[in-house]
Amino acid sequence: MAYLLNVILGTIVPMCVTALVTMAITIIFKTSSTTNFAQGVISAFGAYVVASGLNKLNLSIWLALPIGIVVAVAMAVAIDVLIFRRGRYVNALGKQIITMGLISIIVGAIPLIFGMQAPQFRTFVEGKLSFLVDGQDVTVTVNALVCLAITAVVLTALFLLLQFSKWGLSVRATASNEYVAGMLGINTHVITAISWGLAGALGTLAATMNGGINQVGVYFMTNYQVNAFLAGILGGFATFYGPVIAAFLIPLANNLVVYLANVMGKPELSSWSLVIVYGLALVIIFFKPQGLFGKRTVKKV
Amino acid sequence: MDKYLYENYALFGSAPEQNKGLTARARGILANPLHHYLLFGVVMLVVCFLSANKVLPYSLQSGLAITFAYSLASVGFCLLMGYSGLASLGTGGFMGIGCYSIHFVMTEAGLPFGVALVVALAIAIVLGLIVGVVSLRIEGIYLVILTLGLSEILRNLYIAVQDSIYLSTFKLFGITVPRSASGYVVTVLLVIVMMLTHNLIVSPTGRAMLAMKNSTAAAQAMGISLMKYRLLAFVICTVYAVLSGMMLMITIRSAMATDASGFYALITSLNILAAVIIGGFRSIWGAVFGTFIMYGLQTMLLNRIPFLQENPVIITFVSGILVVLVVMFYPGGMAQLVQEVRGKLRKSRAARREAKYGKD
Numbered sequence: 083m084a085y086l087l088n089v090i091l092g093t094i095v096p097m098c099v100t101a102l103v104t105m106a107i108t109i110i111f112k113t114s115s116t117t118n119f120a121q122g123v124i125s126a127f128g129a130y131v132v133a134s135g136l137n138k139l140n141l142s143i144w145l146a147l148p149i150g151i152v153v154a155v156a157m158a159v160a161i162d163v164l165i166f167r168r169g170r171y172v173n174a175l176g177k178q179i180i181t182m183g184l185i186s187i188i189v190g191a192i193p194l195i196f197g198m199q200a201p202q203f204r205t206f207v208e209g210k211l212s213f214l215v216d217g218q219d220v221t222v223t224v225n226a227l228v229c230l231a232i233t234a235v236v237l238t239a240l241f242l243l244l245q246f247s248k249w250g251l252s253v254r255a256t257a258s259n260e261y262v263a264g265m266l267g268i269n270t271h272v273i274t275a276i277s278w279g280l281a282g283a284l285g286t287l288a289a290t291m292n293g294g295i296n297q298v299g300v301y302f303m304t305n306y307q308v309n310a311f312l313a314g315i316l317g318g319f320a321t322f323y324g325p326v327i328a329a330f331l332i333p334l335a336n337n338l339v340v341y342l343a344n345v346m347g348k349p350e351l352s353s354w355s356l357v358i359v360y361g362l363a364l365v366i367i368f369f370k371p372q373g374l375f376g377k378r379t380v381k382k383v
Numbered sequence: 384m385d386k387y388l389y390e391n392y393a394l395f396g397s398a399p400e401q402n403k404g405l406t407a408r409a410r411g412i413l414a415n416p417l418h419h420y421l422l423f424g425v426v427m428l429v430v431c432f433l434s435a436n437k438v439l440p441y442s443l444q445s446g447l448a449i450t451f452a453y454s455l456a457s458v459g460f461c462l463l464m465g466y467s468g469l470a471s472l473g474t475g476g477f478m479g480i481g482c483y484s485i486h487f488v489m490t491e492a493g494l495p496f497g498v499a500l501v502v503a504l505a506i507a508i509v510l511g512l513i514v515g516v517v518s519l520r521i522e523g524i525y526l527v528i529l530t531l532g533l534s535e536i537l538r539n540l541y542i543a544v545q546d547s548i549y550l551s552t553f554k555l556f557g558i559t560v561p562r563s564a565s566g567y568v569v570t571v572l573l574v575i576v577m578m579l580t581h582n583l584i585v586s587p588t589g590r591a592m593l594a595m596k597n598s599t600a601a602a603q604a605m606g607i608s609l610m611k612y613r614l615l616a617f618v619i620c621t622v623y624a625v626l627s628g629m630m631l632m633i634t635i636r637s638a639m640a641t642d643a644s645g646f647y648a649l650i651t652s653l654n655i656l657a658a659v660i661i662g663g664f665r666s667i668w669g670a671v672f673g674t675f676i677m678y679g680l681q682t683m684l685l686n687r688i689p690f691l692q693e694n695p696v697i698i699t700f701v702s703g704i705l706v707v708l709v710v711m712f713y714p715g716g717m718a719q720l721v722q723e724v725r726g727k728l729r730k731s732r733a734a735r736r737e738a739k740y741g742k743d
Contacts, residue, residue, distance in 0.1 A: 183704070192696075311532070371520050
């Protein structure tokens with residue numbers, strides 16, 4: 083029991099990172115109708131800005147994070163205004179390929195701007211909490227709890243805004259049909275720009291959390307991005323909450339497989355955990371193509 | 384009888400006349416598009432030979448071998464995307480099958496290349512069939528993500544099985560092929576694959592795939608079986624990707640699954656996609672040219688410029704900008720550019736003829 087608790091508590095930060103990235107990808111998918119493959123590198127760019135704030139300006143992480151967010155938001159909005167708004171007549175595949183081109187651009191730009199060396203990073207707070215369960219130690223870092231709190235606040239606020247604010251209504255209208263939304267007086271340009279900005283901000287937040295537990299690098303968010311895409315189709319892109327719930331499930335399932343492998347006395351199975359989890363996800367998607375929480379759409383000829 | 388033959392020759396534009404000049408005869412030979420591929424192969428083999436003997440820069444042959452190895456995957460992807468209208472991000476993962484079958488069959492078990500080829504192709508066909516069946520249920524962006532997931536499964540499988548793989552000696556028909564000679568093998572295979580693909584594209588199969596791309600409903604109404612052609616497209620694409628992985632293994636001789644910029648990482652699938660887009664996604668030549676831009680340009684030419692040698696990231700940066708610009712302003716890619724230039728030349732030639740001889 084204590085071991086299981088330790089496993090679950092150890093998954094908190096990856097779950098938060100995946101959930102935030104998934105939210106960012108979902109919001110762009112809904113408003114710009116493309117899968118943003120550059121989400122990972124945009125987030126990494128934000129993390130590099132945060133790292134320069136930490137290392138070169140000796141700021142605290144609470145000051146460096148907003149700076150990183152502002153830069154990433156500016157970059158994401160610039161991408162929307164300069165590229166996506168002009169490429170309106172590019173088809174869906176073309177848009178995806180543009181985001182792939184963006185990966186190359188940013189991957190090339192990061193070493194040019196920040197240098198080749200991987201930056202040092204810090205967690206939000208230091209320290210651990212320990213308590214006893216069944217006479218065994220259960221440990222959780224304070225940082226993980228802070229990450230969880232931030233993620234909970236941010237995601238709750240976003241969902242509330244999406245559901246109840248005028249902006250949320252405009253986003254949902256744009257997601258359902260951009261042209262009709264524009265006809266009804268919604269400034270869809272502003273809506274997509276805000277979505278991109280939000281995606282940049284969420285990505286930077288996620289990357290900063292991830293930077294506390296993993297080595298920062300150009301591709302260090304790619305795995306989370308892949309998880310986020312899978313979460314997107316596992317939960318179904320039709321809703322906002324589906325992907326986010328799936329985003330919590332994937333890292334959790336991954337660590338549970340590791341836990342089961344260890345409990346059953348076959349620790350060598352644990353390196354197969356991602357294979358098993360992804361395989362399961364694909365099987366579910368095969369039988370429920372619209373996702374766990376999706377709505378069935380009827381294809382028109 | 385002779386007259387009949389002559390008429391036939393005249394129809395096909397290559398009469399064996401005595402007074403025909405050399406250029407005219409060459410033009411007659413080049414009228415068959417398949418001969419273009421052969422000519423390309425011969426030229427590239429000569430370049431490989433000269434480069435291996437250091438008449439041309441030595442780095443040229445490794446650059447060519449790598450470009451052509453990746454080109455195999457691009458040509459398959461070109462068929463899949465340009466002709467069947469299906470997109471996949473599984474290329475990287477599929478390429479790994481080729482690499483690993485070479486490692487396990489040749490390095491570990493010591494069996495000949497033929498066995499590795501059969502094993503790899505068998506796995507490729509099975510995987511291609513699986514993805515093809517999935518593509519019947521899930522389409523568009525969802526399919527792209529699904530193949531991305533499949534590719535990640537394969538990559539994690541490789542990491543779990545064995546991270547680092549290698550090939551020490553490569554023997555083909557009992558002859559040891561050194562790394563410096565791998566260019567010949569890759570070039571020959573690429574030419575064969577290009578010719579086969581060309582034939583496939585102009586055959587009824589290719590027409591059926593094109594019909595399917597434009598409208599699945601219309602294609603079905605015309606009696607084209609979606610299942611048959613989708614499965615076929617995915618099987619061919621996967622087989623080419625696996626061949627590409629095998630050739631890369633023969634050229635580079637080692638690979639790491641955990642390497643984030645390695646063969647079977649997401650970045651390979653994206654680069655192959657970008658290569659096909661830059662080249663023009665319905666042209667075999669375009670696919671090879673795009674692959675050259677993505678992979679060959681750097682090793683073969685740009686590394687000679689000291690500034691770029693010190694800052695290789697600039698090439699990544701510029702190639703990204705290139706991809707974005709091509710998609711936004713030139714969706715047909717380089718193939719479209721070539722066609723437009725050719726059309727303009729033809730027009731100007733016609734105009735010149737008109738000015739010289741008057742209107743007919």
